[in-house]
Amino acid sequence: MINLKDKINSRNDLLLNEVLESYWNGLNKKTAKGDYYRNSLISKCEKVLIKIKTKKYLKDVADNCNETRNRHKGLIEFFMESNHKNLSRLIKGNPNELSVIKNEILKIIKEDDVCSLIKGQYTQTEFGKILSEDIFSYKSFRSSKLCRDILVRLGFTSVSCPYCNLNKLSVINITNTTSTSQKNKALLDLDHFYPKVIHPYFSLSFYNLIPSCHDCNSSIKKEKKFSIETHINPYHESFDDIYKFELSLDSLHNKKAEKVELKKITKLNDSTANDLLLLDRYNNNISEVEGLVDFFYKNQHSLQGENKEYFIDLLSNVSNVLFDKMDINKFCYSKIKRDLLRQLDIHNLLDIK
Numbered sequence: 001m002i003n004l005k006d007k008i009n010s011r012n013d014l015l016l017n018e019v020l021e022s023y024w025n026g027l028n029k030k031t032a033k034g035d036y037y038r039n040s041l042i043s044k045c046e047k048v049l050i051k052i053k054t055k056k057y058l059k060d061v062a063d064n065c066n067e068t069r070n071r072h073k074g075l076i077e078f079f080m081e082s083n084h085k086n087l088s089r090l091i092k093g094n095p096n097e098l099s100v101i102k103n104e105i106l107k108i109i110k111e112d113d114v115c116s117l118i119k120g121q122y123t124q125t126e127f128g129k130i131l132s133e134d135i136f137s138y139k140s141f142r143s144s145k146l147c148r149d150i151l152v153r154l155g156f157t158s159v160s161c162p163y164c165n166l167n168k169l170s171v172i173n174i175t176n177t178t179s180t181s182q183k184n185k186a187l188l189d190l191d192h193f194y195p196k197v198i199h200p201y202f203s204l205s206f207y208n209l210i211p212s213c214h215d216c217n218s219s220i221k222k223e224k225k226f227s228i229e230t231h232i233n234p235y236h237e238s239f240d241d242i243y244k245f246e247l248s249l250d251s252l253h254n255k256k257a258e259k260v261e262l263k264k265i266t267k268l269n270d271s272t273a274n275d276l277l278l279l280d281r282y283n284n285n286i287s288e289v290e291g292l293v294d295f296f297y298k299n300q301h302s303l304q305g306e307n308k309e310y311f312i313d314l315l316s317n318v319s320n321v322l323f324d325k326m327d328i329n330k331f332c333y334s335k336i337k338r339d340l341l342r343q344l345d346i347h348n349l350l351d352i353k
C-alpha cells in the first residue's frame with residue numbers, strides 16, 4: 001500500500017539497481033567463452049527470428065500473409081536492435097518506461113497479433129504463445145532459484161500484499177530431510193500488472209511482476225486491463241497517498257466499527273480500489289478493526305496531556321499500529337488502522353503522519 005520502490009530504497013538505495021542487473025544477467029547467462037547460452041533471452045529471440053523467416057512460419061502462423069509475418073519479425077528486430085537495447089529496456093524499464101515501450105510496440109504489431117477476445121475472454125494467438133513460451137517464459141522463471149533469490153533480497157520474506165494489505169506474503173525455508181539441500185518456497189503470487197495474455201512481451205519485465213496475494217491476483221484481478229494511467233502499480237505509486245479509509249457516519253454515531261468507506265484523495269480516474277473490490281473486502285473483515293475503534297472510544301481520555309505515552313503503551317497491546325508510514329507494508333490491516341486512528345484522533349495528538 002506504499003510505493004515498493006520507496007520502501008526498498010529506504011533500506012538501501014543501490015539494491016534495486018543491483019537486483020535489476022543480476023536479473024538481466026540471470027536471464028542472459030554466458031558461457032566461459034562469453035557466448036550466450038541457448039536458453040538466454042537473447043539467444044531465444046535470435047532463434048525465433050530465424051523461425052519467423054521460414055516458409056513454414058508464413059503458412060502455419062502468419063496465415064500466408066506477408067504483412068502479418070513482417071509485423072512479427074519487426075517486433076523481434078525491435079527487441080534486438082542496437083545490441084538488444086530495447087530488450088534490456090523491456091526487462092529493466094521502470095513503470096513509466098514500460099508505458100512508453102507498450103506504445104512503441106503497438107506501433108509495430110496490432111493487439112490482435114498476440115491475442116483475440118472471444119466471448120469476453122482473451123485467448124493467445126500462435127504468435128502470442130511463441131512470445132510467452134519460446135521467449136519470455138514466465139513459468140520457468142517462476143520456478144527458478146533466480147526468482148526466489150530476488151524475492152528474498154528485496155525483503156518479500158514476510159510482508160503484506162501491496163495491493164490490498166489484507167493478506168500476508170512470505171518466502172519460507174524448506175529443509176528437505178532426505179537430503180541436505182535447502183530450498184526457499186515463495187508463498188505468494190507474482191501478478192502481471194499488464195496481463196500476460198494481452199501483453200506477452202511483458203511476461204518477464206521486472207516492474208510488471210508485482211508480488212501479491214492469491215485473492216488479488218488470481219481470484220479478482222485476473223486479466224483485467226491495468227495501466228499506470230488508471231491503476232496503481234505498487235512500484236510506481238502509493239495507495240496510501242491516493243486513498244484513505246474512514247468510518248461511516250453511523251459508525252461514528254454509534255462509536256463502533258460497523259462500516260468503513262474509502263475516499264479518493266488524488267488521482268481521480270483511478271480504478272484500483274474498485275477493480276480489486278477493496279471496500280467490500282474490508283467491510284467483510286470489519287471485525288479486524290473493531291477492537292481498535294472500541295479501544296479508542298474507551299481510552300481517549302488518556303490521550304490528553306501527560307497520559308499520551310500511557311495511551312500509546314495500551315494501544316500497542318491491542319494493535320500493532322504503525323506510526324511510520326514506511327512500515328505499512330509490514331503488517332496486514334496497518335493502512336486502515338492508521339487511517340481510522342487519524343480520523344478519530346481529531347486533534348492529531350498521536351501525530352500519525
Ligand SMILES: [Zn+2]
Nearest residue numbers: 161164213216
Ligand atoms: Zn492482495
